[in-house]
Amino acid sequence: MSTQDRLTHIDDAGAARMVDVSGKDVTSRTARASGRVLVSPRVVGLLRGEGVPKGDALATARIAGIMGAKRTPDLIPLCHPLAVSGVKLDLSVADDAVEITATVKTTDRTGVEMEALTAVSVAALTVIDMVKAVDKGAVITDVRVEEKTGGKSGDWSRT
Numbered sequence: 001m002s003t004q005d006r007l008t009h010i011d012d013a014g015a016a017r018m019v020d021v022s023g024k025d026v027t028s029r030t031a032r033a034s035g036r037v038l039v040s041p042r043v044v045g046l047l048r049g050e051g052v053p054k055g056d057a058l059a060t061a062r063i064a065g066i067m068g069a070k071r072t073p074d075l076i077p078l079c080h081p082l083a084v085s086g087v088k089l090d091l092s093v094a095d096d097a098v099e100i101t102a103t104v105k106t107t108d109r110t111g112v113e114m115e116a117l118t119a120v121s122v123a124a125l126t127v128i129d130m131v132k133a134v135d136k137g138a139v140i141t142d143v144r145v146e147e148k149t150g151g152k153s154g155d156w157s158r159t
Contacts, residue, residue, distance in 0.1 A: 009078045018078045024109040029150035031104050033116035035143035036097040037127045040135040047093045047131075057130035058091045058098070061123040065089040068122025069104050069115040076118065082108045084115060089123055098127050101146075113145050 011017045039047075046052050054060075069087045073079040086105040091098055102119035104112040124140045131138055147157040 016078060018080070019110075021080060021109040024152065026107060026109055027150045028107050029105070029111045029148070031111060031113040031116040031148040032101065032146045033113070033120045033144060034099070034101045034146050035120040035124050036094075036099050036141050037124050037131075038097045038139040038141060039127075039131060040137065041096075043131045043135045043138065044093055044095060046134060047098065052131050053133050054130045057127055058093075060130055061091055061098075061100070061126040062089045064126040065100070065102055065119040065123030069102065069112075069119035072115045072118040076114055079114050080108075080110050082106050082110065082112060082115065084112065087115070087119060089119060091123065091127075098124075100124055100127075111148055111151050113148050117143060117145060 008019050009016055043052070047057060051057070066087045066089055068075075070084055073081040084104060084106055088103045090101045100120050100123050102116045102123070104115040104119060106112050120143050121140075124143065128138050128140065144158070146159075147155070149155045
């Protein structure tokens with residue numbers, strides 16, 4: 001088995017471990033993740049018009065996603081605390097969903113894919129919380145990394 005085929009957070013005995021990144025170079029890194037919250041036509045109408053009963057769902061989800069990115073190492077046990085230098089959250093209302101995209105930037109020793117995924121996930125959970133009084137059937141779907149740049153492994157894109 002090559003080094004590339006190994007799970008980096010598991011040691012030779014099968015125990016979880018935090019990867020030692022002290023020997024890695026500090027480089028500029030970005031990651032972009034996306035996800036969707038499928039909602040009812042009623043919620044789409046409210047989000048495009050008068051709003052939902054709890055308040056501004058999209059603004060609240062945007063702030064929650066940014067906060068989530070910053071708190072990633074508190075939520076994902078083996079994630080390194082990073083100096084996150086920027087988080088951009090975009091939320092848009094489609095005909096059947098709220099579409100969420102997060103872009104996270106850092107200059108550090110490891111990437112920010114988990115921070116981008118956490119930002120999208122927390123924003124999506126917040127959308128659910130904001131619309132649940134109107135749509136108990138809302139569904140989070142398609143949360144995934146779209147691209148990453150920088151670091152030893154280089155750039156990667158889903159497209």
